[in-house]
Amino acid sequence: AIPRRAAIVMPRCSGIVKHLHFGLGDTVKRGDVLLELESIDLQARQIELITAVNHLNALAKQKTALKMASAEQIRFTLRNSQIDYLQSVANLRQREIVSQQIERLVKAKVNTELEKMRDSLLRADLSLSLAKTTLERTQALVQEQISASQDLIQQQAIYNQANNDMETIKHKFAVLGIEAQVCDKIIKDQNQTPISLLLGLELDSGWQQFSVLVEEASQLIQAKSAHRESIAKVKASKQHLSNLGLTTELIESILPDSIATFEEVTDTQLLEENLALLAEPSQLIEIEATYRNAISTVDEMKHKLIILGMTASQLDKVIDSNQMIWNFQVVAPMSGQITQQQAMLGSTVEKKDPLYSIVNIDSVWIEGEANQNALANIQIKNLVRARVESYPNQTFVSRIGQISPMMDISQRVAHFRVEVDNPNHQLKPGMFASLAIVTGQVDTVLTLPLAAVLQDGLYQFVLVEENKTVTVAESHYARHEIEIGRKDDQYVEIKSGLSLGDMVVVQGNYQMMKALNQSASVTDPHAGHSH
Known part of the structure; x- marks a missing residue:
């Protein structure tokens, strides 16, 4: 038997044989349940698996609930962030309006105060001019002794006061950054031009230096x-x-009635992209790690049970039903016939105890030997014809699959191996077979079946029919010596002694040879032979 087509069935766990489904001599198919074991070890491991799966399922529910809550927390944060943005925009607009209103008020009051200052400047200039004229006239009258010196002193005091008032007002303008030349320009203008134009306040920023004039500054x-x-x-x-991942376009389009809710985004995507938004992200990270460890534990337990011989479908059944399988099934690893049985009902078996031996002989090896002088003509893939005594009329054809690299020192031969298809199981392990190796092929040679050639000492000959024109009863047969060449298990090459078309005796030729030795002809050449 071919080693790869033979198997020894052993259990992967210890237990007690509870059921035998096949026995010695039975033919089984791969996957057939041979026997059932009750294994305490297997049951304990199934209980561990069920416990681990229940723990995993509980973690899965807990993780799902936490993910949903965390995703809602992120959505809440995202919505609030948009609301905060809208509130900040609204506050900006409100404060902008307030700022503009106060600015307009300040501008108006600044302009009013500047106009008052111009009026004061013009009045002071008028008073100064009047006081100067009066003083000059009084000086002239005093010189002419028309007025008393006391009047001059009085007018000088009035003039000095008017001059001081003018200097005071110009000082106020100077404090605001308005030079004396500008004051002279204002006096010369005599209220013809708005003060804002005279001071160059047509620009928005020009008036700010005068905001100190008003309380609203x-x-x-x-x-x-x-x-x-x-x-x-x-x-x-x-x-x-x-x-947070919002695009500029989306941010600019946010309105009070169009806040993005992120309901269309999956919880998983939200958590992957915005985990940092959670108040306590460590909880989700920890349960995720615990869940992965639980998966690894379940996978490890399933792997151990598979090593013990349970199938994936059986494991699925245990997990789905939450109930263990009491008996462990030992199945046939291959198709074939049970040739040995060690398992007994009720017996206790340990790991690696042999229970059955199964052999499949759908194809078999035939091992042959070749002398060293023939090795040069033998190669892998050479055609081989095998015959066994049990089926003398049948030939099993195959090709050489392996030639041993070592010589058998004791016999000076090399072993070779042929794998032969054996669908009907005619060939049995241990049978003897004769092998013929086809080492070459010639297309146009004269050949005869091996059975037609007779041996006489060193000579080979055949019996040839002569007088073909007479009746069968009157046929005569003559001995023709021949020279033979190459041969196989069926035919032999005829180098000389025969011609194409000669009729040669194939069966019964030994009996006919004896008759030829006794007489020159045979009256009934077809009795006991054919050609």
Whole structure:
């Protein structure tokens, strides 16, 4: 038998034989249940598997619930972040409006105060001019002794007071950054041009240096500061949304009635992209790690049970039903016939105890020997014809599959092996067979069946029919010596002594040879032979 077609069946776990389904001599197919064992070890491992699977299922539910809660927390955070952004935008707009209103008020009051200052400047200039004229006239009258010196002293005091008033007003303008030349320009203009144009306040930023003139200046500073703070908050909220994965286009399109809810995004995707948004992400990380460890534990237990001989379908049944399989089935690893049986009902068997021997002889090896002088003509794939005595009229044909690299020293032969198909199981292990190896082939040679050639000492000859024109009863046979060449198990090459078309006796030739030795002809050449 071929080693790969023979198997020794052994259990993978210890137990007690509870059922025998096949016995010695039975033919089995691969996967047939040969016997059933009750194994305490297998039962214990199944209980461990069921416990581990139940723990895994509980973890799966816990993990799913935690993932759902965590995903909702992330959605809540994302929605609140959008609301915060909208609130920051609204605050910015409100503060911008307030700032603009205060700014307009300050501008108006600044302009009013500047107009008052111009009026004061013009009045002071008028008073100074009048006081100067009066003083000059009084000086002239005093020189002409028309007026008393006391009048001059009085007018000089009035002039000095008017001059001081003018200097005071110009000092106020100077404090605001308005030079004396500009004051002269204002006096010369005599209220013809708005003060804002005379001071160059047509630009928005020009009036700010005069905001100190009004009490609302501090309010304006506070409003401007609040406005800048709102701008910073909007930028921060926008950047936060961008960090959360929202595109600029989506952020710009956010409205109070169009806040993204992220309901269409799966929990898994939300957790993968926004795990940092969770208040305590470690809980999810820990349960995920615990769940993976539980999966590894279940897989390890399943692998151990498979090593003990349980199939994947049996494991699925145990897991689905949450109940263990009491008896362990020992199945046939291959198809064939049981040639040995050691298993007995009720016996206790241990791991690797042989229970059955199974042999499959759908194909068999035939081992042959070749002398060393014939090895040169023998090669792998040479055609081989095998015959056994049990079936003398049948030839089993195959090819050489292996030639031993070593010589048998004791017999000076090399062993070779032929694998022969044996679908009907005619060939049995231990049979003897004769082998013929086809080492070459010639297309056009004269051949005869081996049975037609007779041996007489050193000579080979055949019996040839002569007088072909006469009746069978009158036929005569003559001995023709021949020279033979190559041969196989069926035919032999005829080098000389015969011609194509000669009729040669194939069966009964030994009896006919004896008759030829006694007489010159045979009256009934077909009795006991054919050609």
